[in-house]
Each structure stands twice: as C-alpha cells, then as structure tokens.
Amino acid sequence: MKFENLLVETQNYITQITINRPKKLNALNRETLHEIHQAFTALKTDQNTKVIILTGSGEKAFVAGADISEFADYSVEEGKNLAAKGQEEVFDFIANYNKPVIAAVNGFALGGGLELAMAAHFRTASENAKLGLPETSLGVIPGYGGTQRLPQLIGKGRAMEMIMTAKMINANQALTYGLVNHVTTPEELLNFTQKIAEKIMNNSMVAIATAIEAINANYQDGVNGFDKEIDAFGKSFGTEDFKEGTSAFLEKRKATFPNK
Numbered sequence: 001m002k003f004e005n006l007l008v009e010t011q012n013y014i015t016q017i018t019i020n021r022p023k024k025l026n027a028l029n030r031e032t033l034h035e036i037h038q039a040f041t042a043l044k045t046d047q048n049t050k051v052i053i054l055t056g057s058g059e060k061a062f063v064a065g066a067d068i069s070e071f072a073d074y075s076v077e078e079g080k081n082l083a084a085k086g087q088e089e090v091f092d093f094i095a096n097y098n099k100p101v102i103a104a105v106n107g108f109a110l111g112g113g114l115e116l117a118m119a120a121h122f123r124t125a126s127e128n129a130k131l132g133l134p135e136t137s138l139g140v141i142p143g144y145g146g147t148q149r150l151p152q153l154i155g156k157g158r159a160m161e162m163i164m165t166a167k168m169i170n171a172n173q174a175l176t177y178g179l180v181n182h183v184t185t186p187e188e189l190l191n192f193t194q195k196i197a198e199k200i201m202n203n204s205m206v207a208i209a210t211a212i213e214a215i216n217a218n219y220q221d222g223v224n225g226f227d228k229e230i231d232a233f234g235k236s237f238g239t240e241d242f243k244e245g246t247s248a249f250l251e252k253r254k255a256t257f258p259n260k
Helices: 030-043 076-095 113-118 146-154 157-164 171-177 191-199 207-217 225-236 240-250
Strands: 006-011 014-019 051-056 061-063 102-106 108-112 122-126 129-131 166-168 183-184
Touching: 006 030, 006 157, 014 030, 014 191, 030 076, 051 061, 051 113, 051 191, 061 102, 061 113, 102 113, 102 146, 102 191, 108 113, 113 146, 113 240, 122 171, 122 191, 122 225, 129 171, 146 157, 171 183, 183 191, 207 240
Parallel strands: 014 051, 051 102, 061 108, 102 122, 108 129, 122 183
Antiparallel strands: 006 014, 129 166
C-alpha cells in the first residue's frame, strides 16, 4: 500500500503504520484520516498482519494534533459531522479493531494525536513524550473520543484536570496515570514495542480478537460485559485454536496455533 501521508511496512506479521507529515508534526488533516481508515481497512483481512504498531515519523511528534487550518471556519453542523465521521472511520474503528493495535508514542501526542493513541488497545511511550488535550485553549472540546476514553484510562478527576487546564503531561506522569504501559528511550521505543507484539503473537489470535471484543463490551451502553464474556468464552471451545492450545498444554509442548 502506498499513501501520501503514511508509511506502511510489514515484517514477520507485524505491520508498522507511520504517520508521515514531519513538517506538520504529523498533524491529522482530512486526507491523513482517510488514509488511516484505508490502511486499517485493508489490513483487517491481511493474512500477513497479526499486530499493528501505530507511530509517527521522527522523534518530535507522534501526532501533534489536528490540522486546525482545515476546520477553523466550520459551522456547528460541519463540526458535528467532522467528529462523527472521524469517530466512525478512525477512532472507534481502531478501538474495536479485530487485531491488536499498539500506539508507540514518540514526542508530542496532543489533541487528536492523543485521541488516536487512546483509540489503540494500549500504548508505549518514549521518554520525550508529551501528552495532552489542549482543545479548551482553542474554545472547543475534544471531539474524537477524548472526553470518554481519557477518564476510562486515568480516572475522572485527572481527566477533568487535564482537559480543563489544557496542560501537557510527560511520559513518566502518563505512566503513573496508567495512560501508557511502558516508557523507553526514543532509540528503544520501536524495538521494545515490537518485542511486545512478538509476545502477543505467541498466543491465539482468534482468542485475542475475541478478548478485545469482550473487554470493549464493558464500555458500551446497554451491553452486559459479563454476559458477552460468557458467550464468547463458550464459543472459544469450538475453535481449532482451543483444541491446539489445550492439547499442547496436556502434551507439555509449545502450541502452534492455526488461528482458526
């Protein structure tokens, strides 16, 4: 796949998607969001992709935010449509993706950039990372899930403070808050994240996809996550991966999952 604003590379079943607008600090414009949707749509059924790592080019920024110049003159209705389309095609799409998505946060992850990182299933960060939702300093609020996902990840009080003050936090604060899982040096970030991806791939990708769905069910209105888990757990018994995993355990060998 070739894109104007993305670099997409697959090696050993790990696909790295790099947002590549370094002169704009990888800011999200409409075209970039469209390309992200295209890339994730194509990789959903790609047999050579088991885990996706999402990052930004260079060390200055993961994504420094949305491209403000594109929506500065939007009407109320246009603003609403902007958020709705972005949620459907990118942020919710990634959050509910059928393959693990890890955001490797290098440098600034602000506004839509942090919202993109939070849409991933979990995050690693380099020591120079700066994370925040500065939208209130522009007279607007986060529109790509920031007011919902940030409290889920770090708690209501901390999320309220971050959004109200529009402040940035550093990587170590993000680690303490639970916003990122690991902090590394900038040089180690991608290799470290790839090692996590390799550990994930030792397990059943069918079970992992089911677990993502069950975990997300807890955050859906009107859905009983426990019921979803029970149903998904039962269905797991009908997979070839379950047969292989249990056989390998009983035979004291390493499982070779067919991912079916």
